[in-house]
Amino acid sequence: xxxxxxxxxxxxxxxxxxxxxxxxxxxxxxxxxxxxxxxxxxxxxxxxxxxxxxxxxxxxxxxxxxxxxxxxxxxxxxxxxxxxxxxxxxxxxxxxxxxxxxxxxxxxxxxxxxxxxxxxxxxxxxxxxxxxxxxxxxxxxxxxxxxxxxxxxxxxxxxxxxxxxxxxxxxxxxxxxxxxxxxxxxxxxxxxxxxxxxxxxxxxxxxxxxxxxxxxxxxxxxxxxxxxxxxxxxxxxxxxxxxxxxxxxxxxxxxxxxxxxxxxxxxxxxxxxxxxxxxxxxxxxxxxxxxxxxxxxxxxxxxxxxxxxxxxxxxxxxxxxxxxxxxxxxxxxxxxxxxxxxxxxxxxxxxxxxxxxxxxxxxx
Amino acid sequence: xxxxxxxxxxxxxxxxxxxxxxxxxxxxxxxxxxxxxxxxxxxxxxxxxxxxxxxxxxxxxxxxxxxxxxxxxxxxxxxxxxxxxxxxxxxxxxxxxxxxxxxxxxxxxxxxxxxxxxxxxxxxxxxxxxxxxxxxxxxxxxxxxxxxxxxxxxxxxxxxxxxxxxxxxxxxxxxxxxxxxxxxxxxxxxxxxxxxxxxxxxxxxxxxxxxxxxxxxxxxxxxxxxxxxxxxxxxxxxxxxxxxxxxxxxxxxxxxxxxxxxxxxxxxxxxxxxxxxxxxxxxxxxxxxxxxxxxxxxxxxxxxxxxxxxxxxxxxxxxxxxxxxxxxxxxxxxxxxxxxxxxxxxxxxxxxxxxxxxxxxxxxxxxxxxxxxxxxxxxxxxxxxxxxxx
Numbered sequence: 001x002x003x004x005x006x007x008x009x010x011x012x013x014x015x016x017x018x019x020x021x022x023x024x025x026x027x028x029x030x031x032x033x034x035x036x037x038x039x040x041x042x043x044x045x046x047x048x049x050x051x052x053x054x055x056x057x058x059x060x061x062x063x064x065x066x067x068x069x070x071x072x073x074x075x076x077x078x079x080x081x082x083x084x085x086x087x088x089x090x091x092x093x094x095x096x097x098x099x100x101x102x103x104x105x106x107x108x109x110x111x112x113x114x115x116x117x118x119x120x121x122x123x124x125x126x127x128x129x130x131x132x133x134x135x136x137x138x139x140x141x142x143x144x145x146x147x148x149x150x151x152x153x154x155x156x157x158x159x160x161x162x163x164x165x166x167x168x169x170x171x172x173x174x175x176x177x178x179x180x181x182x183x184x185x186x187x188x189x190x191x192x193x194x195x196x197x198x199x200x201x202x203x204x205x206x207x208x209x210x211x212x213x214x215x216x217x218x219x220x221x222x223x224x225x226x227x228x229x230x231x232x233x234x235x236x237x238x239x240x241x242x243x244x245x246x247x248x249x250x251x252x253x254x255x256x257x258x259x260x261x262x263x264x265x266x267x268x269x270x271x272x273x274x275x276x277x278x279x280x281x282x283x284x285x286x287x288x289x290x291x292x293x294x295x296x297x298x299x300x301x302x303x304x305x306x307x308x309x310x311x312x313x314x315x316x317x318x319x320x321x322x323x324x325x326x327x328x329x330x331x332x333x334x335x336x337x338x339x340x341x342x343x344x345x346x347x348x349x350x351x352x353x354x355x356x357x358x359x360x361x362x363x364x
Numbered sequence: 365x366x367x368x369x370x371x372x373x374x375x376x377x378x379x380x381x382x383x384x385x386x387x388x389x390x391x392x393x394x395x396x397x398x399x400x401x402x403x404x405x406x407x408x409x410x411x412x413x414x415x416x417x418x419x420x421x422x423x424x425x426x427x428x429x430x431x432x433x434x435x436x437x438x439x440x441x442x443x444x445x446x447x448x449x450x451x452x453x454x455x456x457x458x459x460x461x462x463x464x465x466x467x468x469x470x471x472x473x474x475x476x477x478x479x480x481x482x483x484x485x486x487x488x489x490x491x492x493x494x495x496x497x498x499x500x501x502x503x504x505x506x507x508x509x510x511x512x513x514x515x516x517x518x519x520x521x522x523x524x525x526x527x528x529x530x531x532x533x534x535x536x537x538x539x540x541x542x543x544x545x546x547x548x549x550x551x552x553x554x555x556x557x558x559x560x561x562x563x564x565x566x567x568x569x570x571x572x573x574x575x576x577x578x579x580x581x582x583x584x585x586x587x588x589x590x591x592x593x594x595x596x597x598x599x600x601x602x603x604x605x606x607x608x609x610x611x612x613x614x615x616x617x618x619x620x621x622x623x624x625x626x627x628x629x630x631x632x633x634x635x636x637x638x639x640x641x642x643x644x645x646x647x648x649x650x651x652x653x654x655x656x657x658x659x660x661x662x663x664x665x666x667x668x669x670x671x672x673x674x675x676x677x678x679x680x681x682x683x684x685x686x687x688x689x690x691x692x693x694x695x696x697x698x699x700x701x702x703x704x705x706x707x708x709x710x711x712x713x714x715x716x717x718x719x720x721x722x723x724x725x726x727x728x729x730x731x732x733x734x735x736x737x738x739x740x741x742x743x744x745x746x747x748x749x750x751x752x753x754x
Contacts, residue, residue: 029480036479043481190387194394201728204735206693208707209727216720220408221401301497308700315500331507339496339504346495 071330081330082337085321089338092157092312098149102160105140108133109163117352119359134171137164153231157312159341161231165303165313169238170296176239177246178285182276184247185254195247202244207302210237215309234306242299249291253284289360293353297346304342314338405721412718420717421446427712429704431620442713449709450730456626456705457692457734463631464691465684468638475643486639493636499697501633506625506701513621516612525605527613532620534606534613543597550593551586558582622703626695634691641687645680646672678749685742692734696727706730 018024031037061076064083071078082089091099112133115121141160143150156164183195202210214237219227228236257280265275307316318334321327327334375381409416421443428438433451436444474486493501510530514520519529525536538544558581565576594600606613649672657671658664698705707727714723 029478032478036477039477039479040481043485188383188387188390190391194390201732204732205728206696206707206731208696208699209724209731212707212711212714212720212727213724216714217405217724220405220721223404224408224411297495304497304499305697307499308697315497315503319503329511331511332504335500335504335507339500342497342500343492343495347491350491350495 067326077333078330079333081321081327081334085327088321089314089317090158092161092317093155094151094157095155098151101140101143101148105137106160106163108137109167134168153229156231158317159314161312162303162314165235165238165306166300169235169242170299173239173242173246176243178250178281180243180247181250181254184251199244199247202241203248207237207241207305208308210241211305211309213237230309230311234309234311238299238303242295245295246292249288249295250284252291253288254280256287257284286360290353290357293349293356297349300345301342314341414718416721418722420719427716429709431623431704442717445709445713446706446726449704449706452703453695453705456623456630456695456698456703460627460630460634460691460695461688463627464634464638467631467635469642471635471639472642472646475639476646490636490639493633498629498633498694499700502625502629502697502701505628506621509621509625516608525603527606530621531612532618533624534618536603536605537617538600539602539604541600543594543600546597547590547594550589554585554589558585622698622701625701626698626703630691630694634687637687638684641680641683645676648679649675681745682742685738689735689738693731
């Protein structure tokens with residue numbers, strides 16, 4: 001009897017069309033089960049109801065670069081309010097011919113942020129670059145040195161002011177927050193008590209109350225004749241506020257350190273300062289980088305509150321234009337525009353934080 | 365015998381004594397700073413001839429407040445105005461928290477849905493809402509209410525008895541009737557009975573193993589008792605319709621656009637954060653828990669009730685409370701859109717009386733009371749649900 005031997009390979013069967021490719025994906029992700037199918041259809045119906053009219057409003061019926069009068073006749077969005085008032089919304093009352101300076105300062109900031117993204121550039125030199133960069137930015141805004149025309153604080157406004165409050169606020173709040181966190185973890189009861197009181201007090205009240213304190217009470221605290229301008233008062237309030245939140249984040253990092261680290265440092269004879277500087281803080285601060293970025297995000301968003309104490313940040317410059325009779329009634333367009341600006345900032349930071357979290361978590 | 369330590373350690377090398385010295389120095393510095401600030405303040409106050417103290421609270425406020433839960437007019441005192449403000453803050457915070465939890469839970473669950481479309485839409489919602497300052501969102505909603513909706517004369521009425529206009533939303537409510545009081549009372553009685561019933565049922569089940577259908581009976585008690593009361597009181601059905609009188613609506617109930625904008629803005633913003641909290645909580649319960657519960661024969665509703673929820677809630681509640689506190693604190697932004705919350709009223713008071721220190725101190729004190737009472741509750745709850753390790 002002849003044995004049956006298969007001489008050619010059996011043709012490989014492809015999986016059924018309905019389980020791979022687009023159809024398969026749709027089937028397993030959108031229509032798996034009765035409930036999900038109904039949900040998908042309802043969602044698609046709503047999207048179909050909402051998205052096309054929105055698209056029509058924003059892009060097809062909209063006007064882009066006209067006067068306010070033309071806008072009133074248009075049935076779509078009036079983006080002209082942005083196009084015509086771009087300069088004021090971005091720079092506020094900063095003198096027109098000097099607006100290259102805040103632009104350059106922002107460019108510096110974005111450049112520094114771009115370089116700081118990559119962890120392989122993180123070194124002492126980047127720190128120095130930031131210090132120099134912050135100084136240059138301040139100089140570009142304020143002027144008065146190297147033949148730059150001085151510009152009053154009251155004229156600062158728009159996006160540079162928002163960024164300045166966020167960056168300088170956080171830079172100053174960070175060391176203060178670390179000190180507060182160390183104080184809270186301290187073994188000395190008096191130090192610990194005061195730090196706990198400070199942190200809990202600040203975290204228990206809204207930022208607006210601190211801004212009010214800055215604008216109403218801060219001038220009373222200082223000797224007669226010294227009246228800090230509104231910008232400084234707001235900055236102090238933001239620093240005091242953010243520091244408390246940073247302190248809590250850093251405390252999380254400090255508590256995450258194992259006892260062994262402290263004991264090892266002690267056993268090789270390091271004192272408190274050296275233990276913290278060489279052993280504990282470098283590790284603790286590294287763990288808390290992602291939550292620190294979240295604090296940066298909320299500090300960036302919270303700068304919008306300074307408009308309540310009459311600083312001309314991005315939100316206030318926009319509102320000033322909206323109270324102009326020519327542009328009255330186009331709030332939606334204007335607010336959507338600055339919402340996009342804020343969103344781009346926050347979203348990129350949030351994305352970066354997530355990326356960092358992934359990188360740091362696989363490290364050890 | 366070798367002694368590594370000298371007989372007498374100089375006091376500056378003794379850690380204990382050194383710590384005391386450090387603390388004295390630290391306290392001294394803080395004290396000096398406080399003294400400096402206070403003395404400056406006193407000098408400045410004297411120069412500006414501002415009297416300190418809370419005496420101004422009894423003076424006549426002479427400003428009106430748009431909406432109030434208690435009777436208030438310009439003739440009342442500043443103290444009463446501030447109480448009105450605090451109640452308004454509590455009102456928006458309370459309603460906002462309820463809506464936020466509902467919306468946040470829905471979006472958090474949607475984020476975990478196996479439906480790609482639903483999950484992505486939830487993700488987009490969370491990302492967008494978290495990336496836009498809440499103040500901007502408040503302005504946006506306020507502009508929508510104020511600019512898009514017509515004046516009361518051309519009010520939009522999508523359904524009978526509901527009017528949308530730029531003066532707010534006016535809707536029909538049942539006309540005031542003494543029966544309502546009893547219905548409310550019956551509702552609370554129902555809740556009380558349900559609480560006792562649950563305790564009794566749990567005890568009995570623990571002792572005898574016999575199950576009592578608490579859920580169905582509870583629903584019956586909470587809904588049925590008020591319904592029976594309402595029926596016995598004569599079943600009043602007369603409704604109070606809003607009518608256009610002059611330039612505004614009268615009758616019914618009107619919700620101001622400021623309140624709507626604040627509520628909507630706070631709810632949508634905070635819901636994005638709550639959604640993340642809920643998602644993390646659900647994900648924290650491992651799949652094995654559910655499988656184990658099913659394998660010992662629990663029915664799906666009981667699996668959720670007895671196994672999944674208690675574990676997920678332990679993770680969810682602490683960050684959820686901090687989000688609720690954030691909502692309460694963010695409600696202070698009402699001052700920017702003109703809703704008379706506590707900060708707004710305090711701000712007006714400061715501007716009228718010049719009592720800035722007292723005013724800001726009051727703002728801080730009120731929010732601190734909210735925060736501290738919430739944390740006290742949180743600590744109690746945490747202790748109650750914490751894992752008891754043996």
